[in-house]
Amino acid sequence: MRLRRYFAKYRSSKLVIGFIIFVLFSSCNKPEEQIQNETILARIGDRTISVNEFIRRAEYTPRPVYCRGEDYVQRKIVLNSLIAEKLLALEAGADNELTRTPEYQLYVQGRKEQAMRQWQYHQEAYQRVQLDTSEIKAVYNLAGRTYKIAYYALKDSNIARLASQELQRGGKSFEQLHNETGTLEGIPQREVTWDSPEEEAIHQALFSSELQKGQILGPLSVRENSYVMMKILGWTDKVAVSDMQMRTRWNDVKENLTHKKAGKLYEQYAAGVMRGKTLEFSPATFRKMVEIVAPYYLKSSEEKQAALQQQFWGNENEENVLSQMGTGVDAILEEPLFRIDGQVWTVRDLEREIKVHPLVFRKKNLQQGEFAEQFKLAIVDMVRDRYLTQEAYKKGYDQAEAVQRNVSMWRDNLLFLYQQTQYLKSLGKQHNFSKDYLQIIETDLNPYLDSLQAKYHDVIEINTDVFEKIKLTAIDMLVLRRNDPFPVVVPSFPVITTDNRLDYGRKMN
Template identity: 45%
Template sequence: MNRVSKFILIVAGFALAGVALAGIVVFLSCAKKEATHKETLVARVKDRTISVNEFIRRAEYTIRPAYCRGDNYIHRKIVLNSLIAEKLMALEAGENNELTNNHEFQQYLLGRKEQAMRQWLFYEVGIRPVKLDTAEIRRLYSVAGRVYRVSFLNCPDHETAHDIYRKLTVGKISFEQMARELSAKKNVPQKEIKFDAPEPDVVHQALYEPSIKKGQLIGPLEVAPDSYVILRVDGWRSYPALTDQQQADRLKQVKDKLTERQAIARYEKFIGQLMGDKKLQFNPEIFKRLVNILGPEYFKTEKEKKEMFNKKFWNKDNEMMVRKNGLEQLGEMAGQTFFTIDGQAWTVERFMDHLQRHPLVFRRKKFPQNQFARHFRQAVADMIRDYYLTRVAYERGYDKIPEVQRYEQMWKDNLLALYHKKQYLDRHDIKGKKGMAIIKEVLDPYVAQLRQKYQDQIEINTDAFEKIKLTRIDMFAIQPNQAFPVVVPSFPQLTTHNMLDYGRKMDYPESGKDL
């Protein structure tokens, strides 16, 4: 499994069907290894640290600028210097400023931490207990080399899907005729499906069976709430794993798929037990008013969203940043009950405050405006589910996990550095200067001053650094269907310095505790 798939297990949508299945994302990279060993640090800046894993994620899970995009030694030194510069600017920003005192900012960081705690919970509840069956591994391995050609029909609801499937199976209508009736394009939608393609697991389970035959109808399969697909297997090509490396890679793919499948099933059972006796009841009048206020916010144009995001740079994950007039209406109903659950009443004020630490996640990203109420109800229910999962995570002490704390600190330092960078640039004349000129002429000299200022408090683990390898592939990693989908902060474009000519060699290159 590559670094991204180690870091995130995704149950993605049936791409051409235009839907998305709720995904569960694993917080850890090489989770099992990190859960039993201490993390290796590559740098320490006063009381801040940068682990090897963080270095790799910050370099590979977002787009690096051209001046350090390569995998050579010079570029790796620029990456490290940039991450250290970010810590230095965060230190200069301090712990008591306009940003750190902002309640919404505090809630955002808390939300980031709590999401990491839930992902750790998923590992402990779902992944750690998995025991794979050898016979099941062999069965799946035998068909994992297939690339299927399928035709498919998208169906809007359960009743329609089953009615279509019945007509197809009894021969009342051909697959082609039904496709023409359902699609304005009047053709049969088709696609290829590989074993490692990000399709819903229900599709994988149905297709990757030794008993599958050419021409077979499969379905209806529910690939998202109220979204079904019927497949027809048009054929397949088989690609045997010939070399030792190909066989090892395929075996790992199979084990990862079976692990993911079992882990999600275990976690869903855990959630069912946790939420089984809890009843969510909405206040109909307040629910309707919130739909009327928040609905238009979800359907803002991309230009409107960008304008609002630019005003709150730390929370670009949030699809629903409310306009001033909407906030005024929400303020008028702040004390009224929005819903009750488990004997607790949630007021509108409490709900809106909680949204700052857990933005709503809609199971489907695109839907008509007249369906907003239904999808809003589901998103609120999912938010409440995560609220109770977070409580379990706190009870288990996952907020004290070093990796969770480091994850929160990474985001905090990134945003503090951006805040300080803006303040610094606002005090300097950069009119007419563009990105690279600003870095070289303004930021490089300033970061050099900071390196000198903190010279005695910077340590670098050169032994660990020398062993790090980076890819040259541009990548932007996201976690679908999470409150905060962006995996790591944007790369800190603060310096082009390409030498490790400061600080001292690290004496204690490990951090955290054995878990």
Template identity: 25%
Template sequence: MYLKISQILILIYLTQFINAQDNFLVKSDNFEISEEEFKVRFELTPKVKTGSDINEEKTNFLLTLAAEKLWVSEILANGNYNKENLEQYLMNIERFYVRDAYFKDQIADKIVITNEEIQKEMEYYRSIFYFNFLYSDNKSEIDSLYSELNKGISIDSLLTNRDESQEQLSPVQVEYSQMNIGMEEKLFSLNINEFTKPIEVDNDWVIYQLRDKKSKGLSNQEFNDAYQKSSSRLREKKTKALYEIFIKEFYKDKKGRAEEKEFKLLVNKLTEVIQKKKDKTDEEKIILYYEDILRINEDIEYSILEKPLLFVGEKEISLKEFIHYLAFKNFEIEKSNLANLPFVLNNYIRKFIELEFLYLEAKVKGYDKLPAVQKELEFWRDNYLAQLYKNEITDSVKTDFEKNQNLNNDLVTEVKIVEAVTDDLESVNKILASIDSGNDFEITLKELNINLKTPQFNSDEYIPLVRTGSYKELISEMNIGEVIGPLNVSSGYSIIKLLDRREIKSDSLSQLLREQNLFNEMENVLEEKTAKLAVKNNIKFNFDSLNKVRVTDVRMIVYRKFGFGGVLNAVPFINQFYEWKTIYDNIKELSL
């Protein structure tokens, strides 16, 4: 068994500035695909392990990318899409990239690290620290203990008969990067037998005393690793410090507010949607997704949607715009906390206002006009429009699909799947790291202390392949025993394992067979239409140049972590779609 996508999750900070290239891999009447665009999309898109050589994989991906561009050209030409929804979607994407560019200019690019600072950081890395601690959930008690320490009473005496003494029969060992940066700074700078002031930790209080410090030897490889990790950790510390200074200064004169009438209206509409969804899920957490929240727009008069809900300084944010923001973010609330819905919504509003001040200031400074930001937005725009076109075609096929055939002689594919679903990236890492170490998927899920969501599929049952939804294309390419993930799903991230596959007679399964045939028909129609669009657009490929493009072929799913907050896929995800090229070649050959 192996992972089709590696467990490595890369968080990319800051905008990648993409340089325009003159050497194009695809040219047509309406679009071009440069080497640089191909390289970025190829390397940052998670790919299924197929056994193909790298040139074949590059070719298939280029054809997939070309199909996306062809669909975009067609839907832009016919104008058959909701322009307002596209505008709101792109605005929410733009907020990430524009704030990120502002962060880069104001904070990240101002970080300077000297060799002396790295050496000091490496000293922390090479050290093992030993601490005793005093703990209390009462501020008065911890202050009294601190006073006793200052009088010269030893921590050993104070620990006598205290509950926390059982956790430190010998001093607690701590090594580099095991604590958060703020705590690490306080503790590692202590001298032997020096103690901290009371430190608040999760509403409790702790006093630490450094009892001993030992150095550990490093091999040459360990030394190089230590240098890299120390440099990275030091940059993280400096970034955090500069960020805190910047934020304190930035927000000192900023004011935002919400309109009470529109706020109450939104609370009422959210309550209606939540009540309808509450009884349909066993999950404690209720999540309103894109479609759930956008239904609110349909229940509110347009004139009211245009009214301001928020004021970010002098900038008005309409009720409609904020509803689109909530739809983009997804709205989450615990069932047990429904009575506090206004408070939960207020937290969303407060966070939005904080980030919107940064976005508006970044726009004033022109970061939204940067070529790299515009190129990133083009990726997301194309992906959004391409999906709309694909949906339009598949919906049309559904409407027209009325085949009469002898069902009893056909077979239906069924699969058995085990699935893990979580909204926590750290949990994803734990699961995949365990599997990559050779542990069984099902045993891993039982042994790891991870809070998983209810999976879509029951591992005890066979289900028709056509009813695996967005998974069906990936599952159809998997071998039994293979694992794939993490996959982005509405409730977070999914990791699936194919347990078994079988073909069964279609007796009494005529509806399933129709669904399977419908899926095949959708693929056939989309391939044919894509091939014809390629002819219509006079598409030309430069496969010689493509074979010379050097790429990093690492199996991973890549996320981008943005300055000032937020995480997205590094690039929009796109399913492989390249079989249309055979039809295209046949059309071209017949036209000769």
């Protein structure tokens, strides 16, 4: 039984039609997601749903059409769906065909360890940041600005260096340098706001100090061997007038600056953990690995789009890569790939670790000639995270409430999908669900859920007072944390019931 069967269960276009993809550029959790002692919204046996989890599960992934709205009735369907997920997880139990698979065990371990590193960032970096009021004021004055810029990319460091020299000498204009890039297209323009999801170098250049119309910025290094030139065409300022607007802007600026400083602190922390450690690759084995894996990472744009679609649904394709490599990797599994800190890692060790920590490439659009170096860097980053995880275990971060809640959320979602599949299979309807899910919900899953609500009636509690105060938006979003091994922030929404009645369990005191 393959784990991806449960990851990819709901890809039908009937379930989700159009949504906003929101990317968190930081590789670490926002602090509001790292909450200890959360308010409990519902208790189902030994499982709980917090208010924070309810909101994130409803708003960080697209909801089906029957509960996509903001009104009270649809909010009750959302709550019933999340409670149903826990009920089916209880039915599945801790020991079943799914939980006995190594794929499931390694995936849950990987999710846990990623959450541990996020908590580590929160504890070792975010909480230690101290900001001066003058720092916040300097950025606050620019945070309402919308720049209109012209821009173009420079493909490598040599071109960027030559462009920088020409600008310093005043020999060529912004437009002349663009002509020398060889492109026949005009110079693109766009607007950039303070809260646009830009690369850090771009954001820093635009919103750190006052700029002049016509000023040229760059070449800016936006990622490895990739640069951008910008010219300020003008701007508009949106002034915060009301007390609420001023407080919101101040807090947004403060949070943004805190994350920037926390990111640097965490880099220093990681450097300390890795101090004195050198990773040495075995050239012969590494070359063999590159030859085997490169075709599966260097895909056509159409294949990459399909892989991205899979990634959106939580189906990270590392397992696909490993399985498709087949006998090529099998022949070298016991060969040494690299050595670090006195330990030799074989290809088999790497294969296992990738299931716990899928590779994250620093550069997203890889070319054939640069793959080997980027593959090497992805392995280096994976090994660094392994040492950071070891430090997190030493400090007991696996016991943090935020970590345990994250693990429970992903574990229960997988158990839910497993149990739902088993139930539909018993009816002979598992293959029809994606085609006619609403009909099957009405005729089969709603009655099934009614029976589970009756079975577990005595162990279900709902905090209705808190529930009445929760508000949801009707905007479909899919939130990704792009630099994490597992980028999808929350599991897909449980498509299980259209029931909008809270006529089971008891009120939480």
